[in-house]
Amino acid sequence: MSLVLDNVSYSYPGSTQGLHEVSLDVRTGELVAVIGPSGSGKSTLLKLVSGLETGHAGRIALDGEDLSHTPVHRRHIGMVFQSYALFPHLDVLDNVAYGLKLRKVPAEARRRRARELLELVGLGEFAARAVARLSGGQQQRVALARALAIDPRALLLDEPLSALDASVRGHLRDQIRAIQQRFNATTLLVTHDQEEALTMADRVAVLKDGRLLQIAAPREIYERPASRAVAEFVGLSTLLPAKVAAPGRLDLGFAELAAPTGQRAAGAAVHLLVRPEHIRPDPPPGSPNRLPGRAGAQRYLGALTRYDFEVAGAPRPFLAESAAPAAETIGIPPEHIRLLDD
Numbered sequence: 001m002s003l004v005l006d007n008v009s010y011s012y013p014g015s016t017q018g019l020h021e022v023s024l025d026v027r028t029g030e031l032v033a034v035i036g037p038s039g040s041g042k043s044t045l046l047k048l049v050s051g052l053e054t055g056h057a058g059r060i061a062l063d064g065e066d067l068s069h070t071p072v073h074r075r076h077i078g079m080v081f082q083s084y085a086l087f088p089h090l091d092v093l094d095n096v097a098y099g100l101k102l103r104k105v106p107a108e109a110r111r112r113r114a115r116e117l118l119e120l121v122g123l124g125e126f127a128a129r130a131v132a133r134l135s136g137g138q139q140q141r142v143a144l145a146r147a148l149a150i151d152p153r154a155l156l157l158d159e160p161l162s163a164l165d166a167s168v169r170g171h172l173r174d175q176i177r178a179i180q181q182r183f184n185a186t187t188l189l190v191t192h193d194q195e196e197a198l199t200m201a202d203r204v205a206v207l208k209d210g211r212l213l214q215i216a217a218p219r220e221i222y223e224r225p226a227s228r229a230v231a232e233f234v235g236l237s238t239l240l241p242a243k244v245a246a247p248g249r250l251d252l253g254f255a256e257l258a259a260p261t262g263q264r265a266a267g268a269a270v271h272l273l274v275r276p277e278h279i280r281p282d283p284p285p286g287s288p289n290r291l292p293g294r295a296g297a298q299r300y301l302g303a304l305t306r307y308d309f310e311v312a313g314a315p316r317p318f319l320a321e322s323a324a325p326a327a328e329t330i331g332i333p334p335e336h337i338r339l340l341d342d
């Protein structure tokens with residue numbers, strides 16, 4: 001089942017906020033994570049696909065079928081929300097079987113199916129338990145089992161892990177991904193957690209102000225962001241304004257660096273992007289792009305120390321990460337410099 005959004009726009013009544021001309025596709029069995037700042041339109045996107053919000057322009061289609069006039073319950077889409085939204089008066093098994101009951105599946109068949117799914121999410125022995133007596137992580141696994149029980153045409157996950165402790169989150173992230181792949185479920189995941197998006201998704205879609213800025217594989221988004229907005233939103237970096245001085249040379253005002261300038265003409269205005277893990281502390285003499293300065297604020301992270309490295313004249317410090325902070329110089333390998341056109 002593929003999910004296609006073609007030029008989808010939506011404004012909330014009496015407002016200009018919403019979504020603007022968003023086109024994206026989720027291929028069969030693919031997990032696309034949707035990230036973006038608060039208010040960028042992530043939830044709006046899911047609400048339109050689920051049918052909880054209606055009246056969009058453009059086309060939303062599941063396997064070629066336009067969903068515009070299909071009510072929520074006929075879309076046959078599985079949903080998992082941040083708040084578990086389980087039925088407190090039903091036990092675990094009946095929660096999972098709920099959607100099947102609505103679809104008039106006979107009692108024995110729906111219990112069998114619900115048991116199968118509970119086994120799959122590792123909660124087989126909890127079938128008769130009241131949902132209130134489960135942990136947050138267990139409740140979220142029940143919610144996932146319930147969403148999958150109906151054999152959904154697509155799966156929508158709205159911040160499914162954000163109410164959970166960090167210790168549970170990492171494990172459940174792997175579990176949800178494994179189950180999603182096993183079901184070959186076509187999935188949209190909304191999250192504000194970049195790490196969750198980068199680790200779980202086949203592709204990541206970045207939204208801002210209701211517009212889609214980029215959709216690409218996690219590595220592509222991180223290593224080759226299409227714009228400054230994407231670079232600023234995904235991962236940590238140093239971004240500095242610069243001008244192309246000559247082919248292969250970049251003028252930062254306070255220093256000149258060797259950089260892959262490509263076809264850009266001398267004088268072209270760009271931003272330099274470098275990720276903290278690529279900055280070398282105290283590189284050997286003769287290595288390219290050495291900058292003298294001093295380490296400022298430091299944050300000890302266990303295996304690494306993240307620190308600001310201050311270079312005279314630079315509008316802001318370089319953010320670097322290494323086993324120990326640089327004492328006197330940093331090196332910026334030209335192959336790790338990315339240029340973003342202004």
Ligand SMILES: Nc1ncnc2c1ncn2[C@@H]1O[C@H](COP(=O)(O)OP(=O)(O)OP(=O)(O)O)[C@@H](O)[C@H]1O
Nearest residue numbers: 012015017018037038039040041042043044045192
């Ligand atoms: N019911 C509503 N009526 C009017 N405007 C709304 C409504 N719901 C959301 N908006 C506006 O639409 C825009 C997109 O909101 P949306 O909830 O989709 O953002 P989001 O990316 O999910 O944000 P968050 O990460 O904070 O949940 C925001 O500017 C928001 O203020």
